[in-house]
Amino acid sequence: MTSIFPEFTISDQNLDRQKELVLEQIQSNRETIKKLLKIKNKTYQNFVKPYQLIHVKLTILFSPISHLNYVKNSEKTQKVYSELLPVLTEYYTELGQSRQLYEAFKEIYQKEKDSLNQEQKKVLEDAIRDFELSGVNLRDEKREKVKQINIKLSQLQNSFAQNLLNATDSYEMIVEDFEDVKELPPTELESAKLERDGKTVYRFTLHQPSYIAYMTYGSNRVKREEIYRAYVTRAPENDKILEEILSLRYQKAKLLGFNNYAELSLATKMAKSPQQVIDFLKNLADKSKPQAEKEYNQLNSFAKKLGLEGDLQAYDFAYYSEKMKKQMFDVNDEDFRPYFEKNRVVEGLFQFLNRLFKLEFEKVDVPVWHPSVSVYHIYRKGKLIGRIYLDLESREGKKDGAWMDEWVVHHEDEKGRIISPVAFIVANFSPSSKDIPSLLRPYDVETLFHEMGHALHHLLSEVKEPFVSGISGVEWDAVEFPSQFLEKFAYEPSVLKTFAYHYKTDQPIPDEMVKKLKSSKNFLSALSMVRQIEFSLFDILIHLDNYTSDDVQKILDQVREEVSVIKPPPYNKFQWSFSHIFAGGYAAGYYSYKWAEVLSADAYFMFIDNGIYNDEIAESFYSNILSKGGSMPADELFRRFAGREPDINALLRLSGIKTGGQ
Structure with missing residues (x-):
């Protein structure tokens, strides 16, 4: 049987040919659209359907290039990806601003809305909204300005991501004294060990596994701060880039008739206004911070008993929290890794x-x-x-x-x-x-x-x-719902038992370890909660006006003052590496993680409270959430699944946060 799937045969060697195919498809799409617009009696079937399918073809051709640029980055992938990005952005912006396409979609919607199915109606409603958000109703010069902004934004966001990757790849910290690595688990020690100039040294980088290993087990506080400082000051050139990104987003929002970029971002989300998001986050912060402060005081006292001088700092957190978790629950991440x-x-x-x-x-x-x-x-x-x-x-x-x-x-x-x-x-x-x-x-x-x-x-x-x-x-603030839902089962004993076997002995994980893991799941959960609220609040606030990079720092400082419990050192430039909002799709939308987690926690407890393997509930989740995609509004799909509105208290219950810190 011939494969029904495209095969991943893209490499540095044939990237130029793949780029040509993308450019040819763009050209072909333009010609097809001209033909579609000439159709006298436009319908969903003869106009909207083929319009969608030519864009599916373009995605199938371009996706492997962007994918390769992220997973096997090279000068070649950077070059091809960077060359295609402005072309694609210009193409999609032109489409989004096409008055003819907009009128065609509106005409078909008015004519056929009573005979279309739910999926088809949603396609048209989303498309009409997106045309309007692309500036289709603007005068020519303003429309052109939006187009140029989109192209520039795509280039800046790519530069932000590439700077971050280059900075991450270029740093290393060499540790020569075994005393400074003696607490590292054998697997991490082995990964870091190398021979240089005839002696054994240990190399640590800013890549996640290596960085986390030293932050968690590195006994030399000076070295911990050294690698922490490198991590939180990566890519300083991104300071100017993020300022330009924020300025262009603000200009675009104003051109499209919004007060700020946060309003523009929320036009396609479940949340109705920036203030609703701010209120949601502050409400969560108010309920979480008292417990977070207790957790910090407990950790700080613990660290001092172990000889820490002064108060616990951001670069001490992973190291001492791992030790405290070990003492409280007799649990250590490294104990679990062999399983x-x-x-x-x-x-x-x-x-x-x-x-x-x-x-x-x-x-x-x-x-x-x-x-x-x-x-x-x-x-x-x-x-x-x-x-x-x-x-x-x-x-x-x-x-x-x-x-x-x-x-x-x-x-x-x-x-x-x-x-x-x-x-x-x-x-x-x-x-x-x-x-x-x-x-x-x-x-x-x-x-x-x-x-x-x-x-x-x-x-x-x-x-x-x-x-x-x-x-x-x-909607972007519902995209995390199924992912957060599934992750909550990772520590369930019946689930763990299916895969947790020691890689050497093949012995199953002991029940006692499973119990410890489950009981430690909410260890310092309020501190984790306020950290996510800090990122989310910072993100929404910096998109409320046309802020400079100095303003951004002030807003970050203010948010930390209000929400954070572990205050980062002044040199921490977290914003330089906040790629979710400056190089990804989360601008004025990082709150989505917490917003969606209300939905996911609520759904999770429906399973837990009624038996995990409840076929009726599972089938409802499958048919109302997983199989429906974006064919209906997310809040409506949730109501169909749960039979009611989502409950914010499910998130607090999940995190073990008692309201008011009681």
Whole structure:
């Protein structure tokens, strides 16, 4: 049987050809759109459907280039990606500002809205709204200004991300004294060890596994601050870039008739106004901060008993909290890693999804961009649903963090055939070596579950219209709902038992360890909560006006004063590396993590309180949330699933935060 999926055969060698294909598709799309606009009697079927499908083709061609630039970054990928970005941005901005297209969509909507199905109506409603948000109703010179702003923003955001990657790749801290690394677990010690000038030294970088290892186990406080300082002052050139990004966003919002960029951002989200977001965050902060302060005082006292001079600083937090967690719960992340071998965790996650949603995973041998990547086909009730690529290990030239990206969206093509979706999951877990496989921390396991939640939202769609299928058309502050929902099961004893086996002895994880992990889940949870609120509040506030980089620093300082409990040192320039909002899609939307977590915590407790493997609830979640994509507003889908409005108290219950700090 011939494959129904595109194959990943893109590499540095054929990137130029792939770039040509993208440019050819853009040209072909322009010609097709001209023909579509000439149709006398435009309908959904003869106009909107083909319009969507030509853009699916463009995404299928461009996605591998952007993907490769993130997972196997090179001068070649940077060059090709940077050359295509302004071309694509100009193309999409031109479309968004096309009066003819706008009028065609409006005309079809007015004429056919009573006969269209829900998916088709949502495509048209979203499109009409997006045309208006692109400046379609502006005068020519203002429309051109918005277009130029979009192109410039795409270039600046790419520069921000590239500066961060270059800064991360270029730094190393060499530790010569074994005393300074003596507390590191054997696997981390082995990863850091190398021979230089005939002696053994230990090398640490700003890549997540290496950085976290020293911050958590590095016994030399001076060295901890040294690598911390490097981490929080990465890419100083981004200071000017973020100022320019904020200025352009503000200008764009004003041109489009909004008071500020936060209002423009929220026009496509569940939250109705910046003030509603600010109130939501401050309400959470008020309920969380008293407990966060108690947690800090407890940790500070603990650190002083161990000999810490002065008060606990930001660069001490991971080190002492790991020790305190060990003492309170007799739990240490390193104790768990031998039980969390990467491949076994993946298989266990698949088994869990099989029990929960009746999904089956089959490993397939297809072309990949790196030997550590694995690929699976997903089936449900004997039917092939989609394909997923897992690229989970850290390496040079790979962007930090973890994410899910879509390559092909589930949709119906022009011949009425269903096209199966394809997704990528990328993470930066400790790499395997010839002696030791990739071993995960508990947090890494959560991360894998989280990204799989995103992937399922994309892959399990049953929506036929590509513009509202999978995560397309889903409000940004609801996008995290399925991912956060799934991650909450990572520590459930019945789930852990499916994959937690010692990689050497094959012995299952002891019940006592599972109990400890579960009981320690909310360790310092209020401190974690206020940290996320700090980021979210900072993000929404800096998008309320046209702020300079100095203003941004002042706002960050004010937010920290109001919300933070562990105050970072003055040199901390967190904003230089806040790629979620300056290089990703979270601008004036970082609050979405907490907003969506209300939905996910509420849904999670519906399962926990009624038995995890409750087929009726699972089927409702599958059919109302996972398979509906963006075909309906998220709040309506939640009500269909839960039968009521979401409850904010579910989030506090999940985090073990008692209201008012009681």
